[in-house]
Amino acid sequence: MKVTFWGTRGSIASAGPATARYGGNTASVQVMGRDGTCVVLDAGTGIRSLGYALEDAVDRIDILLSHLHMDHIQGLGFFGPLFAPKVEVHIWGPPSATLDLRARLTRYFSPPLFPVQLRDLPSRVELHNAPDVPTAIGGLLVTSATVIHPGPTVGYRIEEDGASVAYLPDHEPALGPIGLPDDPAWISGFELASEVSLLVHDAQYFPDERATRVGWGHSSTVEVAAFARRARVGRVACFHHDPAHDDATIDRLVTEVGEAAPGITVIGAREGETLEI
Numbered sequence: 001m002k003v004t005f006w007g008t009r010g011s012i013a014s015a016g017p018a019t020a021r022y023g024g025n026t027a028s029v030q031v032m033g034r035d036g037t038c039v040v041l042d043a044g045t046g047i048r049s050l051g052y053a054l055e056d057a058v059d060r061i062d063i064l065l066s067h068l069h070m071d072h073i074q075g076l077g078f079f080g081p082l083f084a085p086k087v088e089v090h091i092w093g094p095p096s097a098t099l100d101l102r103a104r105l106t107r108y109f110s111p112p113l114f115p116v117q118l119r120d121l122p123s124r125v126e127l128h129n130a131p132d133v134p135t136a137i138g139g140l141l142v143t144s145a146t147v148i149h150p151g152p153t154v155g156y157r158i159e160e161d162g163a164s165v166a167y168l169p170d171h172e173p174a175l176g177p178i179g180l181p182d183d184p185a186w187i188s189g190f191e192l193a194s195e196v197s198l199l200v201h202d203a204q205y206f207p208d209e210r211a212t213r214v215g216w217g218h219s220s221t222v223e224v225a226a227f228a229r230r231a232r233v234g235r236v237a238c239f240h241h242d243p244a245h246d247d248a249t250i251d252r253l254v255t256e257v258g259e260a261a262p263g264i265t266v267i268g269a270r271e272g273e274t275l276e277i
């Protein structure tokens, strides 16, 4: 499968020459199966460019939302295929005990925030709760699980013929027993990430930055490294870059994660980059 980063930022978009390499759009990642299955992880502002890049031949797209914070859904209304009558768009999201996915998305797809109602979109839109058991979407096998982050939030694991990617864009496992020698099944997100080929993980902060933001739902360099080592992943893409971090700062952050995770390949997720898994 192929993994393409269309948006890698957290919180809000960030632009300008100082962010040219890692990009300025918020979270959106495309996963293409070998048979052409197209899955999109989150619908941040990056999904807009993906809409332009998709071939006309694509007639089904599955959007897997990790949660409904603004930086993960902001691009949804600007995703071209939602306005194409021949396209089937399936949107999957975290279950909630209070409001179903339709009710929560309708808050965005309604005036005054957006001129078009969800029910009036020309494409065929179907909504689903994120699967908690391995579920086939075309040629890809998708599983989700609830992870530590404010509000209902899931991470995803996607597999195809022994290759696997875990997507945990907003994740604060350090609020749980990440560093203790107990059963790793207690670690938030552990089963999703266990021995994956590629882990796309929240790496928003340096340790001193997180120290003043405990409970905000994000990870620091040492925590990403500890989680990746515990889950024995092959490769880590640091993700959900802080909007205040320029390219040089992200370079430093990625180096710090690499130093704390010997034996694991660590990169910073860059907008426009495609990884073969």
Ligand SMILES: [Zn+2]
Binding pocket: 010, 011, 069, 071, 072, 169, 170, 240
């Ligand atoms: Zn976020």
Ligand SMILES: [Zn+2]
Binding pocket: 067, 069, 149, 170, 217
């Ligand atoms: Zn969030």
